[in-house]
Amino acid sequence: MAEQTFANMKAVVSGATGTIGKAVAQRIVTEGGSVIILGRNEGTLQEIVAEIGGDATYRVLDIDDDGAVEAFAQSLDRLDILVTTAGWTVMGPVDEVPVADAMDMFGARFFGQCRLIKSCLPKFDDGGIILMCSGVGNTSFYPRYAYGSAVAGAIEAFAHHIAGELAPRKIRVNVVSPGWTVPEEFDPDRIRSNRGFNNEQQQAEFFAALDSPMHETIAAEEFADALVFCARSRHYTGQVIRLDAGRSVTDKPIDGAVDPMTFAYQS
Numbered sequence: 365m366a367e368q369t370f371a372n373m374k375a376v377v378s379g380a381t382g383t384i385g386k387a388v389a390q391r392i393v394t395e396g397g398s399v400i401i402l403g404r405n406e407g408t409l410q411e412i413v414a415e416i417g418g419d420a421t422y423r424v425l426d427i428d429d430d431g432a433v434e435a436f437a438q439s440l441d442r443l444d445i446l447v448t449t450a451g452w453t454v455m456g457p458v459d460e461v462p463v464a465d466a467m468d469m470f471g472a473r474f475f476g477q478c479r480l481i482k483s484c485l486p487k488f489d490d491g492g493i494i495l496m497c498s499g500v501g502n503t504s505f506y507p508r509y510a511y512g513s514a515v516a517g518a519i520e521a522f523a524h525h526i527a528g529e530l531a532p533r534k535i536r537v538n539v540v541s542p543g544w545t546v547p548e549e550f551d552p553d554r555i556r557s558n559r560g561f562n563n564e565q566q567q568a569e570f571f572a573a574l575d576s577p578m579h580e581t582i583a584a585e586e587f588a589d590a591l592v593f594c595a596r597s598r599h600y601t602g603q604v605i606r607l608d609a610g611r612s613v614t615d616k617p618i619d620g621a622v623d624p625m626t627f628a629y630q631s
């Protein structure tokens with residue numbers, strides 16, 4: 365049998381009750397690792413532990429709570445892999461979104477990832493993998509998404525910096541920037557605050573803006589593929605894997621509205 369990527373490795377995955385984190389946790393146990401999954405809803409955590417099987421356990425943890433995160437980290441024996449995908453987003457025009465809502469989002473989605481990493485670092489031996497989650501908004505224009513874009517940029521800058529700080533310990537830090545990654549059943553409530561569209565045209569524009577040049581959404585399992593890649597690539601650190609079906613390459617459709625031949629070289 366081929367060697368399993370995560371054999372004998374201990375992992376923690378935050379946001380594991382969500383679309384992306386659950387797929388990552390599933391892959392870790394499928395590939396021989398043990399995982400502690402984190403979230404705030406005990407019932408959902410129990411269901412997911414039962415569903416993914418293997419060596420999986422859970423802890424109820426609000427990553428917005430400094431003391432709770434620190435206590436959780438101290439309870440760990442050691443750690444090889446930390447994947448931080450917990451978070452949510454705020455959407456709306458900049459003149460309408462209360463800054464307090466944006467600060468709330470940064471609390472969980474940016475500082476939540478930072479505090480989990482900071483608290484867990486003493487549990488890594490020399491070597492280890494940290495994989496953060498940003499989002500495509502900072503590389504491409506999305507209407508009504510100023511704060512979501514800003515948080516993605518902050519996460520990538522933080523990861524780039526700490527990859528340098530942690531390189532001497534051979535801890536590799538990378539980020540996946542996912543494009544529109546949808547579960548089988550999409551729950552609109554996971555996008556908070558000012559999500560409401562004033563009219564159908566706005567809604568149509570928003571969904572058109574989520575489209576990618578490939579006209580495809582991302583599967584959460586592709587995020588898990590990225591973790592496997594990071595685990596196998598011993599010298600890959602400080603990078604952002606843009607898993608977005610070309611959305612960060614262009615926010616304009618290159619078929620249909622824009623004719624690529626218009627830009628052909630004219631001799």
Ligand SMILES: NC(=O)c1ccc[n+]([C@@H]2O[C@H](COP(=O)([O-])OP(=O)(O)OC[C@H]3O[C@@H](n4cnc5c(N)ncnc54)[C@H](OP(=O)(O)O)[C@@H]3O)[C@@H](O)[C@H]2O)c1
Pocket residue numbers: 378379380381382383384385402403404405408425426427428449450451452453472473476497498499500541542543544545546554
């Ligand atoms: N899916 C996409 O298209 C996409 C694209 C770009 C970026 N992102 C970002 O990537 C991250 C993961 O996306 P997703 O689609 O997997 O999200 P999701 O399905 O909405 O799941 C979010 C996860 O974050 C957890 N969470 C939120 N706030 C928390 C807190 N304070 N403490 C602990 N856990 C908390 C939730 O756990 P609970 O059970 O406790 O609620 C849940 O497990 C999010 O930050 C999202 O904004 C997603």
